[in-house]
Amino acid sequence: MSIIEKIKENFSPEFISELATQLGESESRVSKAIAVLLPATLGNICINSKNENILKAILDIDNEKISKNLLSESQQNTLVNSIKETLFTKEPEKLFSIIEEHSGIEDSNSKIILNTVIAAILATLKNEIQKQNIDGKNISELLNEQKSLICSIIPAGLSLESFGLEDKDTPVEKTLHEEKKIEKLQKPTQKLPKTSNKQNNAGFWNWLLPLILLGLAAWFFWKFYEKENLPEKIKIEEKK
Numbered sequence: 001m002s003i004i005e006k007i008k009e010n011f012s013p014e015f016i017s018e019l020a021t022q023l024g025e026s027e028s029r030v031s032k033a034i035a036v037l038l039p040a041t042l043g044n045i046c047i048n049s050k051n052e053n054i055l056k057a058i059l060d061i062d063n064e065k066i067s068k069n070l071l072s073e074s075q076q077n078t079l080v081n082s083i084k085e086t087l088f089t090k091e092p093e094k095l096f097s098i099i100e101e102h103s104g105i106e107d108s109n110s111k112i113i114l115n116t117v118i119a120a121i122l123a124t125l126k127n128e129i130q131k132q133n134i135d136g137k138n139i140s141e142l143l144n145e146q147k148s149l150i151c152s153i154i155p156a157g158l159s160l161e162s163f164g165l166e167d168k169d170t171p172v173e174k175t176l177h178e179e180k181k182i183e184k185l186q187k188p189t190q191k192l193p194k195t196s197n198k199q200n201n202a203g204f205w206n207w208l209l210p211l212i213l214l215g216l217a218a219w220f221f222w223k224f225y226e227k228e229n230l231p232e233k234i235k236i237e238e239k240k
Contacts, residue, residue, distance in 0.1 A: 003128055003142075004149050007038065010070055010120035019071060019116065023109045032103035032155070033110060037117040039154045040095055040163040042146065044087040045121065047165065049143035057083045058139060063126040066119050074119030075112065083118055098162055102155065 011034055013027075020030040048054050057079045066073045074080055088095060099110045125142070128134070134142055151160065 002149055003124060003146055004038075004042070004153060006128070007042070007121055007124045010067075010124065015070065019113070022071070023105075023112060025105055025109060029103045029105050030113065033099050033105045033113045034117060035153075035155045036099050036102050036158065037095075037110075037114055038121075039150050040098075041087065041114070041117050042121055043150045043160070043163055043165045046143045046147050046150065048087070049140040051086065053086050054083060055136060055139055058122055058125045058129070059136060061119075061122040061126050063123040063130075066123040067127075070116055070119060070123075074116045077115075077119060080115050080119045080122070083122070084114065087118075095163070098158070102158070 011031075016027050016030050016034070020027045023030065045054060061077075061079055062073075066077070093107075096107045096110045099105055099113075100107070105113070125139075128142065129139060132142075150165075154160070154162075
């Protein structure tokens, strides 16, 4: 199972129902907001995989506390708040505007949901690091492995460009660009079979030649039969 799928497990129907109740929003709206924030947040973390503040936050986050009570812990956690400032220093309002357009949730509630998404991502990454015994130097490699999957979780109607991840010099875009190239090369092209002139000519002679041979055989047979049945007088004259 990919890390993205493990992050998604934090947002069970029960959790979404609890969060929606606290925010006074519908579960559908909360789910849509999370669907926007997940690729936007993880994408920014992957791009900044060598940022010391992000790496430190992953190592220092209390994943057990967050796993037990994601909703309350995510709002009080100082690491989550500091990382939020690191990830979304450029045009944070643009992200909240996208959330409002996509889900109908306003800024104040979007910020609460953003905290839960950041906390869930950090805690899941910490869990994975502990399970795989990854040291601090190799966390960046773990994040790099997630880059190619980010595009697959972007909601319909949005793109990498929507989240400011469209720059072709960024690792995410490079990875996706290369994968699209490979996919194009590997994708088989369906072409209708072409009938060549040679094939047409062969087909033509295949049915015409037997007719010609049959005609010639009939002509020789007729001539032979005609000669055998000539009157006797004509035959004698022919002998002379």
